Each structure stands twice: as C-alpha cells, then as structure tokens.
Amino acid sequence: MFNLIKNHDCRQELKGFEVKATPARLAVMKFLESSNQPVDVNAILDYLTRESIHADPATIFRMMNAFVDKGILKKIDFREGKTRYELSSKGDHHHLVCTNCGNVERIEDSHMKEFEEEIKKKKKFLVKSHSLEFFGICQNCQS
Amino acid sequence: MFNLIKNHDCRQELKGFEVKATPARLAVMKFLESSNQPVDVNAILDYLTRESIHADPATIFRMMNAFVDKGILKKIDFREGKTRYELSSKGDHHHLVCTNCGNVERIEDSHMKEFEEEIKKKKKFLVKSHSLEFFGICQNCQS
DNA sequence: TTGACAAATGCAAATGGCTTGCATATACTA
DNA sequence: TAGTATATGCAAGCCATTTGCATTTGTCAA
Structure with missing residues (x-):
C-alpha cells in the first residue's frame, strides 16, 4: 500500500513534467528518492534487476537525459569517469x-x-x- | 632564444617534480602555460602537430595522469564528456x-x-x- | 663521455560510458 | 477504446581513455 501511494506521487510528479509514467520510470524515481547520494546508471540497472524490472542501458541513459532536460534531475560528477544523477527536489x-x-x-x-x-x-x-x-x-x- | 629560456624553465620545473623532460613534455608545458583556459587532449595533440612534434594520444593521456598525480596539473570538467587540464601553478x-x-x-x-x-x-x-x-x-x- | 637502468613512448587492441537508428510497444487523451 | 506521440529494446557505433608489450630515450653515476 505504501508503494501504491509512492507510485501515485511519482505519477503526478512525472505528469507535471510532461513525461510518461512507465513502470521503469516510476521505479527509477522511487530509487532516486530513497537514495541518500547521487547514483550512476549501473546502480539504477542493478536496482531494477533486483526489482525484477527489465530495462536496457540505452533506455536509462535516454531517461536520464530527458529528466535532466526537464529539470527533474541534476548531473553530478565525482571524477569517476561517469555521471551520477540526483533529484533536483533534494535541494541545493x-x-x-x-x-x-x-x-x-x-x-x-x-x-x-x-x-x-x-x-x-x-x-x-x-x-x-x-x-x-x-x-x-x-x-x-x-x- | 626566448624558447630556450622557456624550455629551460620547464626543464627545471619538471625536474622538481621528478619526471623526465622529453621534447613532448616540454612542448606540452609551454602550451599549457600559454593557454588562458583549460585544454583537452585533442587541443594538445593539435598543438603538437602544429609544432611538428609527433605524439600518440596514449602518451598524452599517460602524461596527463602522471602530471595530475605529481600535482603539476589539475583536472577540470566542463560537462563535455571529456577532461580538461590546467596548470596548478595558475592558482585557485x-x-x-x-x-x-x-x-x-x-x-x-x-x-x-x-x-x-x-x-x-x-x-x-x-x-x-x-x-x-x-x-x-x-x-x-x-x- | 659513456653505460645502465628506470622512465617514457608508440602502436594496437581493448574497455567503458554513452549515443543513435529503427522497428515495436506502451501510456495518455479524446 | 482507438489514435498518436512517446518510450523502449536491440544492435551497432562513437569517442574518450586505458592497457600490454616491445622499443626508445632521459638521467645519473662512474
């Protein structure tokens, strides 16, 4: 039930940003909300695997770019040669x-x-x- | 003659950092000193080509890493999907x-x-x- | 000046993050 | 519930960067 509420919240949020609420996206949002630090694409893929949600890396990269463009996410660089992402709603x-x-x-x-x-x-x-x-x-x- | 002085300076500097002063390295140092903004590896390779100094990309990447480790250079990220480098001596x-x-x-x-x-x-x-x-x-x- | 050795280089192959083209599937809206 | 824009999967490709290995070149001591 908690998950339903959570998912519902994300649904509204994504709607506000004019992007479609797919299962993968809802799961990614949930993961980002629960994470206390910026995550990279591999961490997202691992999480989705754990949740038995199939997703292609290309899809996640595209999702990340779309979300950054919409202002949902921020890119973060920890000098690791890859990009991390964090919810803009987590503040400055x-x-x-x-x-x-x-x-x-x-x-x-x-x-x-x-x-x-x-x-x-x-x-x-x-x-x-x-x-x-x-x-x-x-x-x-x-x- | 000016170049000789310049090269001599870099030679000393590199010596201070315990790295060998090769022609490519001296040229790279000169380029970094003359540049008013952080440069990427391609810019360095272009410069070396202009100066008729042959250098392999792998060599430059290795050089950059060595120089960063020694504290000669700083890595700079302009969100371009590649790394730029700047002389540490250029200050904060x-x-x-x-x-x-x-x-x-x-x-x-x-x-x-x-x-x-x-x-x-x-x-x-x-x-x-x-x-x-x-x-x-x-x-x-x-x- | 020379000889030896560590360090630097060149080349080719491989890695890894990320993107793209295209056909298919899916979420939203009327 | 059908139509349409959007999202996804898959495969191929791109580009920055790394790595292994054989060869060359500074450096420093004799």
Missing part, C-alpha cells in the same frame, strides 16, 4: 567525497548564492547552474 | 562557462577558503581539493 547542497573509502556526505549550500550574485554584478555573467564537490579524507579514514 | 580560481557560445572566463576564488574551513570544523572532513565551475550565459550572449 554539495558533496564531500572521500577519496579513500568513497563515502559521500552531504553539506548544505551556504556560500553559493552570494558568490553567484557577485558574479552577476562583477562579470555580467548569468549563472544557470554550478557544480561544486569537495574531495578529501573523511573523518573515519583520518584515524 | 574557477570558471564561468557559457553554455551558449562555449566561452570560458576566469573568476578568482573568494569564498572557498572559508567554506573549506567550515567543512573541517563542522564535518571533520579534510578537504584536499574541490571542483567548482559555473554554467550559464555570458554577457555577450545575453543581448
């Missing part, structure tokens, strides 16, 4: 990526707004988006 | 990438130090590096 924040263990922590955005204002004023450049990730050693790996 | 700054015309402008780093301090204090995360690029519309493309 950045990531602390541990280069030792791979752990990812969220950190709220507290300086970018003013930075972007500054850019608009000083450079007359209209910022649409930015990417900011921090790389280093997490607390756990320091000891 | 970020880029304004126009998604319309592709123009790249530098902007000095004015908020990251405090942000990183905050991260160290609040999250006990030891920041080694970060990536920050802004995407939007440049002044030229706004009119």
